[in-house]
Amino acid sequence: MNSKAAKEYLQKTPSTQSTETLRVRYGRMSEENSPIKGRRLQQWAALTVGDQDITVTLNSAWDSTFTPIPQGTYRIMAPDYSHAKTSTEGYRNTYPGKIKANDVWFPIELQSGAGNSSRYVHIGHLxxxxVTVYDIHRWNTVYNFLISHRLPNTDGKYVALLEVTK
Structure with missing residues (x-):
């Protein structure tokens, strides 16, 4: 995001709306076919934004390197940098004019550390x-919510809370 856009869209003070918590509720596990990596076991979940439930996947790699985010409450940070080099550009190309900001990822601060844990809220199928927004058509809802919020007293560094339950 360039500095002009940052000044326009990223506010250091919270919106007049009440600070909301995004809620993720674990769902079933099942195998899905990824056009990129073949069959993958997905840990599904429902992400609640306002009154909408949006399908997300919490993990697709089970080689002991990655695990789904454990139950708990975490802070979601403001976007860190463009993730344009990551494999989400195809969504914008596949859905021209319908998907915005596929390269904007929101870091999640896990309880065990301060700052970016290299876990994100982002668009994708793997x-x-x-917290990967699998329901591609609903990415804009998640993005619009997160980009327009700031947690109070965090100097704009955090945008919302994330509550994960089973």
Whole structure:
């Protein structure tokens, strides 16, 4: 995001809306066919944004490197940098004019550390332990919510809370 856009869209003070918590509720596990990596076991979940439930995957890689985010409450940070070099550009190309900001990923601060844990809320069909918005057509809903919120007293560094339950 360039500095002009950052000044326009990223506010250091919270919106007038109440601070909401995004809720992720674990669902079933099943194998799905990825056009990129073949059959993958997915840990499904429902991400609640306002009154909408959106399908997300919490993990697609089971080689002991990645795990789904454990139950708990975490802070979601403001976007860190463009993830344009990551494999989500295809969604914008596949759905021209319908998907925005596929390269904007929101870091999640896990309880065990301060700052970016290299887990994100982002668009996609495969997850390395992130909250990956699988329902591509609903990505804009998640993005619009997160980009327009800031947690109070965090100098704009955090945008929302994430509550994960089973």
């Amino acid at each position: 997850s390395d332990g992130c």
